[in-house]
Structure formats: structure tokens, C-alpha cells
Amino acid sequence: MFYSKNVPTLLGEMIAVRSEKGVCMLNFLDGKTTTQQxxxxxxxxxxxYNDNDEILNQLQGELDLYFEGNLEQFSIPIDFIGTEFQQKVWNQLLKIKFGETRSYKEQAIAVGDLLAIRAVANANGKNKISILVPCHRVIGSDGSLTGFAGGKNRKQFLLDLESKQLNLF
Structure with missing residues (x-):
């Protein structure tokens, strides 16, 4: 059984879903993969749907702090639902520090297989937990923005927010 709640953010409404173990999905309602996920x-x-879920309310509070520029590390428990390889990639995403980026090549090396760049990119694309599991921090080797289920404008916003280049006030 899962519990869900819609969460408003500066970038649009998101759907948050949690299992007994933790948040297993956080994506923009209008995201390319949200319906499928x-x-x-x-x-x-x-x-x-539970608008009064304690964990999802805590998540909403942490997201508010994040978008205000007052939170760099989330404390919400996470529950990865995916293949063993996907989970390995997603765990590596958690190691990319706030305000930093990594290329897909660097991500593949971190996972332990330089030849798995496409598989790593595919696993990044299947990440169900946006922002908390920062797939937005992975960019092209040339510094270009690459795909993001929430859209490249949102990806740029998140990167700017984290690099402190965005003035929200």
C-alpha cells in the first residue's frame, strides 16, 4: 500500500508517494513520465491519497525550505523501487553534492562501468524521486543540459538554485 499527496512548489505541483519504507516517488504532475510511474x-x-500524512507533510516542509534556499540535505527516508542496477545508479546520484554537477560519463565511472553510459542515462531517466534523488545534477560532458522529466527549464532552475545564482526574493 502507498500513500500520496500533491505538493505545491515554486516550479509547479508535484505528486509525492510513499511506501512504509519512505518516499518512492516525487515528480511534477505534468512530467513526461509521471503517469507511467x-x-x-x-x-x-x-x-x-492522504493530505494529512505525517511523512509527506514533512517532505512538503523540507521542499519549502529547499526552494527558499535554506536546505541542502533532505532527511526524508527514501524507498527505491527499481532494478538492482537502477538502484545502484540512484544511490550514486545521492552522492552528487548540492551545487555540483556530474556528467553521464562521470556517473558511469562512479557506478563502476565506463561502458554503461547509456544504461546509466536510462536509469537516471527512470528515477522516480525528483529533487531528493538529484538526477537534475547530471549534465552532458560538454556542460549542456540533457533530458529531465520535469523539463529543461525546471532543470536549469534547480541547478541555478543550488549554485546560488538564483535570487528568489
Whole structure:
């Protein structure tokens, strides 16, 4: 069984879903993969909307602090639902420090297989936990923005926010 809640952010409304272990999905409602990811979770268990869920309310509070520029490290527990390889890639995403970026090549090396660049990029694209698991911090080797399920404008915003180049006030 999963619990969900819609979470408003500066970049648009997101859907947050958690299992008993932690947040297993956080994506923009209008994201390219959101509908598919919800369907994947529904195959595993029922998703119950709960606007008063303690963990999801804590997540909303931490996201508010993050967007205000007052939080660099989330404390919400995470539950990765994916293949062993995907989980390995996602765990490496967690090691990219706030305000830093990594290329797909560097991400593949961090995972332990330089030849797996495409597989790493594919796993990044299947990340169900936006922002908390910072796939937005992975960019092209030439510094270009690459795909992001929430859109490249949001990716740029997040990178600017984290590099302190964005003045929100």
C-alpha cells in the first residue's frame, strides 16, 4: 500500500508517494513520465491519497525550505523501487553534492562501468524521486543540459538554485 499527496512548489505541483519504507516517488504532475510511474506503482499496491500524512507533510516542509534556499540535505527516508542496477545508479546520484554537477560519463565511472553510459542515462531517466534523488545534477560532458522529466527549464532552475545564482526574493 502507498500513500500520496500533491505538493505545491515554486516550479509547479508535484505528486509525492510513499511506501512504509519512505518516499518512492516525487515528480511534477505534468512530467513526461509521471503517469507511467504512477501506473507502475499501482501494479505493486493501492495508492491512497492522504493530505494529512505525517511523512509527506514533512517532505512538503523540507521542499519549502529547499526552494527558499535554506536546505541542502533532505532527511526524508527514501524507498527505491527499481532494478538492482537502477538502484545502484540512484544511490550514486545521492552522492552528487548540492551545487555540483556530474556528467553521464562521470556517473558511469562512479557506478563502476565506463561502458554503461547509456544504461546509466536510462536509469537516471527512470528515477522516480525528483529533487531528493538529484538526477537534475547530471549534465552532458560538454556542460549542456540533457533530458529531465520535469523539463529543461525546471532543470536549469534547480541547478541555478543550488549554485546560488538564483535570487528568489
Amino acid at each position: 504512477v501506473k507502475e506503482l499501482e501494479k505493486i499496491g493501492e495508492i491512497i
